[in-house]
Amino acid sequence: MFLFKKGLAFAVVLSFILLTACGTNSVQTNKTAQANETTAAAANLKPQETKEPVTIEFWYGLGGKLGENMKTLIDEFNASQKEVIVKGVVQADYSETEQKLQAAIAAGKVPAAVLSSNVEWARKGYFAPMDEMMKQYPNYNKEDFVQTFLAQGQVDGKQYFIPMYGTTQVMYYRKDLFKKYGIKAEDLKTWEDLAAAAAKMTEKSNGKTTIYGWEPMWGRDNLIDAVLSKGGRILSEDGKTVMIDSPEWVETWDLFRKWIHEDNIMRIHSGGNGWEYWYKTIDDVMKGKAAGYTGSSGDQGDLDFTQLGAMEQPGWEGIGEGKPVAGAVMAGIPAKASDEEKQAAFKWLSFFNNSKNTAFWSMKTGYIAVRQSALKDPAFITYSEQNPQSKIPLMQAAHGSEPFQDPTGGKINDALSIAADKVEIENIPAAEALKEAKEVAQKALDNMK
Template sequence: MLKKILRTTLMSLLILAAAAGLSFQSVDAEPVEIDFYYGLGGYLGEVVEEFIEEFNEENPDVEVEGHTFGDYDEALQAFQSGVAAGDPPEAVMLDPTPAVEFADREITASLSDFIDEDEDADRDDYVEAFTEMTKIDGEQHAIPMFGTTQLLYYRHDLFEEEGISPDKLETWEGLGEAAAQLAAREDVEYGWMPMWDRINLMDVVYSRGGEVLSDDGTEVRLTDEAWVESWEALRQWIHEDEILGLNHGGVGWEYWYDTIDDVLEGRAAGYTGSSGDQGDLDFDKVSAAVQPGWEAHDGEPAPIAEAKYGVVPARISEEKQEAAYEWLAFFTSPEKTAEWNMKTGYLAVRHSAQEDPEFQEFLEDNPQAEVPLQQLEVASPIFIDPTGGEINQAIDDAIDAILIENVPAEEALQSAESRAQRALDVVQ
């Protein structure tokens, strides 16, 4: 009798639970929540949020919450604060240098096991130049989320009106001549605008044969002729000839978007900017071109190509790590990396993305999207600072001294080299 009563009671409870939409599985069905830090704003941030929303809809077992910051450095600082407090986000987008540094220090987890167990992941499908940089002792510590390289964007209408051939942009000497002619117009303030950004300013040096370190990695080379002459030319064009302009300062990416606005609104005839700017540009007004070389060198460009990386902290649960990997794998799937390339201009990180019919059609209809792919063929790898940022900071300070404060390039670079060499000596 007692067994019958218990059985009847249990059945009644199960019926009530079902009627209320409850089950034992409902507890297991709670999604794994992860935070994702990234330093992209404006249109790019909107696309990231679109991807997050789509991922969450397709993957009910994981819920990503995006946290945007003013730029990559702010996202990095927030990540470091989280690590120090024992409460890091489950995934963060980083520049190459901190991605490599954190892998070396085992702050970030190896993702190799997740990649090996993922039937949709093909290591050989990722662009090797991007993946090799964050491989430590054979273990993959980061997923390249997208590639980028700095291009020339110019107002083709202004060039045509002045009778200037785009071929002038094939050398820095030619760009300087074009900038002088364009700046002489009453309606144009600057003939060209470099970006207040270490990468594109190092591109100018690399295309003259310059390097940051000696071949054996023991000597800083910032006073080599390639550095001094390249940046002295920029200083003269900005401060003496007044044919180049430079936006700087502000909050986050403010200086970057101000530069884009200056070109789109006709105050400047062109600028050096990211492949990722293409989603913000009006190609009825502007065209894209590969960066120049120096005629005084060999005329061959050698601009930097780099990736932004998704990393996962080592000291979080395996469940959280797996959820974070699923998000990064979604973002970099062939279909999504192709979509990202089409929407933003940032480069797809999977070879198979170019086999996507929609992407192929897009490239045919949008010739500017081909330019960064062409530039990859002559690109240089990004410099990874062995001092944890001291050399890069010395370079940044030299940029400010030369291009903003009008300090002669040789003087500023001598100071930067001495400071960078001291930092390098400490770690050797």
Template sequence: MRKLFMLLTIVSLFVSALAGCSGGKGSTVKASKEGAKIVVPFINGVGGSLADRVDKIVEEYNKSQDKYVVKTTKAGNYDESYQKLQSGFAANNQEAIALLGSDVMQEYVKKKLIVPLDEYVKNDNSFKKEDYGKGFINQATIDGKLYGIPFYGTTQVFYYNKKVLAENGFTADDLKTWEGVEKIAKKVAKRDGNGNVTYAGWMPMWGTSNLIDAVRSAGGSVLSEDGKKVLINDGTWVTVWGKFRTWLHEDKIMNIHSGGTGWEYWDKTIIDLVEGRTLGFTGSSGDQGFVFKSLGKGMNEEERLNTFGALPQPAWGDHKPAPKLETYLFTLTRNVDPEVAKGAYDFMKFATSTEKTAEWSMATGYIPVRNNVTEYGPYAEFVKRQPQALVPLEQANQYGVAPFVDPTGGKINDALNVAKDKVEIEGVPAKEALDEAAKVAQEELDKALKKKK
């Protein structure tokens, strides 16, 4: 997967129903054995070729000890894994280990579908929270309790053509603000006789993530500090979204892919960079392997490393960048047999060791969660050869902010999703699209707040 959207919308379709299933008293996820080993069921939502990487970690763990055997339920993506969990929770036979995004984890905590790990951590002298990046462990902790062990992080960064940037008289420093990006894009963009963009000065990735990151990097917020008012049509939002509309539809200095099957739009964006149809794009930290190794034609890996670079996302004016940092975590589901739960915790520790988090990061481009990963020999050598691999980690440590957690169970995100297509694809004025979204979002927020009373 290249992009890991917040998935609260799908969670909201079933999580409230699951809350009504108490799961009964005692352990409903019973212990079973394969030979002499206790079986530890695990559901993996990492799809595509990356699923093979997770399988490798599971295989190595199973060979490393004689007490437990982790058995994986595969899902094509996180949506599918959450749907399978729905069925498991309803039947009280869900997997013991669930890999969840931090936003979804919060929903599961509210509904008591997963349990804290503190009782295992307190008896484990080798586990130290400070060994994990602060941003990651903060997202794993709710109300002072540890509900997950971070496996990897993801954030969106800039990928760009270093040679084209230099040929046009610019440096990487010119990409540190959106004002700088606009200046560069105006110079390098090319259009045909009909005004269609043939070379884009930049390409945002279709979706709300880039747009929300840009707003937060201009000082904007989704909600007021007291959480009672939706702010998605205030001046900051209208200005920022309006800029993207202008760049795409009036100035025509940027381009965007949308729709298609699965990740088709995402792949097309990456290929446009590699094959020379854009100066750069905003994409996932997990795109590194695709940019520097596999997608697109006409370059070998060495040529790609010499041509393309990565940078943190920019800010607006004097503001600091505020890109979303999302953590994916191993969690322990409710009502699991104590022996199975011990095995689940043991696997979580193995999979998030310095060695494993480094190997995962080198293979995928996703952010390693361990603070000491740069001291691990193979990783240190890797980033010497590929220094761009450190950019997501540096961005996460310096600027990363937690994902917006939608208190309506996804309705605010839904409204923004509708608005983004109106602005990015249809060219509707930002104020019009955001006013409509804010009306819907505020109504849903008011309903959610009323239910809490």
């Protein structure tokens, strides 16, 4: 009996152990299964949670402090989010950017964003329209843009380019030389006034000019600004006739030729690599080798306004105030970029021209803010009060001319650039240079019909 009970007890204990072991295995199995399911689920989520950011290239042709400020905003953008990494690729200038972009398009390997715009390339499908991308950003607010700038990026009713900053060419002068010769900036209402002042401030030693009264910026742009202020046109109202040999053109360009080559009261720097000629011109004024120069509103970030002042471009006697070009520098997204790259590019571009950053860019560079709300930015309000020169580009843009949209894909502008070199560098009479330019330009225009 005792043996039976003892054996029975042993059997019960053994059964309990076996049952417990089975239960433990079952629980463990369930836990293992659950763990496996969790691991599997995590594995499915992992690609989304650890998705690599999209890396894109942004090409821009900016040097000096402009380039530094662009890098500042690129770095700030990269640090502000984890979806996109922008790699800035610096070009020598705007022209080189376009030249390299043309080669990149031909090769099929393009940057995702570029500080460049070309209406004809947009028509040919080389750039992607941004209208749908804009709709994905409810707070983008197109109406907040300066509408004349926004319109410059539209081609056939679609938005191909976004304005990044506005620009116009204004006048910078040395305060000490103006004071020395009793010249007041507010009295220089016309180009005739400026030429007289330049003659007065020009200094010579042993037959050589040591201080020039003024330095226009090399190229067609300053010359065109002066022509537009005199009432000249590039094309007739119907767009069929090139008008660059009209009296307004010939008289204006020949005056600049005379001031540079005969009177020696003005000079230009030309050639060099990228913006080299531009910075040589600025350097002359900063070192007191010239009393002033005509340059971009964007030069303000490189200038010392304890020494310099700024004023608007003048008009002409009997005609009225100046009407120089006020245009937008725009960015585009090449059509051959992938869809993912396009979205990433737009995210970056929309960051650059939000209200805060366009105000920052304007304060740092002197370029015109492209969003109206930037003018209400507290920092911008304080800055403009403390730096009155920052208001000059805005004041000039209010009565400026719209940029010329070359219907020939650049052939009219190229002809004007060649003519400008003949007048400014080779001392060829304006009538001769512009007549040749018109023949080339008219032929190019006629071939478009």
